[in-house]
Amino acid sequence: MFKIIKKENLAPNIYLxxxxxxxxxxxxxxxxxxxVRVDEEGExxxxxxxxxxxEQGTVQIVFQVIGGETYRMSSLEVGDSFADMVGPLGKPSDLTELPIEELKKKKICFIAGGVGTAPVYCQLKWLKKMGVEVDCIQGARTKDIIILEKEMSEVSNLHICTDDGSYGIHGNVCVALQKLWDEGKRYDRVVAIGPMIMMKFVCQLTKQLGVETIVSMNPIMVDGTG
Known part of the structure; x- marks a missing residue:
């Protein structure tokens, strides 16, 4: 059994x-x-x-309640346990395979949207530990659904933007990226993780700018299926 030792409601329907x-x-x-599986009958x-x-022997997950099974997950409390948890699975970020001195020379910008902030944070924290400085643009529709702001700001040069202008730069992540570019920022790579529509428009912009871009295909190619 895998015991929950911390639970936090980060934003409406988003839990850590x-x-x-x-x-x-x-x-x-x-x-x-x-x-993960909530119980023996769970998906x-x-x-x-x-x-x-x-050292502590813990892993951290962030999820959004979008269906019956994630609703059941959200009902678990500190002290409860998951029936199963299998991992780590999948290929790590290719950044972890590069020589550290080479990484330190690269100019990298991460772009995080919604719960895509969680996997971005994991990479940012590792890069910070390795002594690599990176920029990060974190976007949301409105201020109330921005998550992990403090944590993200501790491991990157963080630029927040909101579609409605309620916090940070007024506009989406592409507006923020273009603003940084116009101010003289130049990048060797952009890594974007978030909603498909966000990643699509990031790719259209970075193609114009001539910047190598990596995106996450999780939304349409579910992890763990083959």
Whole structure:
């Protein structure tokens, strides 16, 4: 059993949990995921690892309630346990495979949207630990649904934007990226994780700017299916 030791409601229908999973925490790397089941009758839910602590033996997950099974997950409390948790699965971010000195020379901008902030945070934290400085644009429709702002600001040069202008730069992540570019910022790579429509328009912009871009295909290619 995998005990929940922390639960936090980050925003409407978005939850964070720290779970005891020593073996997963020991081997996890940024970009990998795990699969959980609430109980023996539950569906297999793949979730990208948000954070891990090998010393404490814990992993952190962030999820949005969008259906029956994630609703059941949200009803679990501190002290409850998941029946199953398998991981770490999948290929880590290719950034973890590059020599550190080479990484330090690269100018990288991460773009996070919605719950895509969670997998971005894991990579940012690892890069910070390695001494690599990166920029990050975090976008949301409105201020109330921005998550992990404090944590993100501690591991990156954070630029927040909201569609309605209620916080940070007024506009979407493309507006923010173009603003940074116009101010003289130049990047070797952009990494975008978030809604498909967000990643689509980021790619259209970075193609014009001539910047290598990596996106996450999780929304249409569910982890753990083959």
């Amino acid at each position: 949990m720290d779970v005891e999973a020593p073996r997963i925490a020991r081997y996890a790397l940024p970009g990998q995921f795990l699969i 297999r839910i793949p979730l990208t690892i948000c954070d891990y602590d090998s």
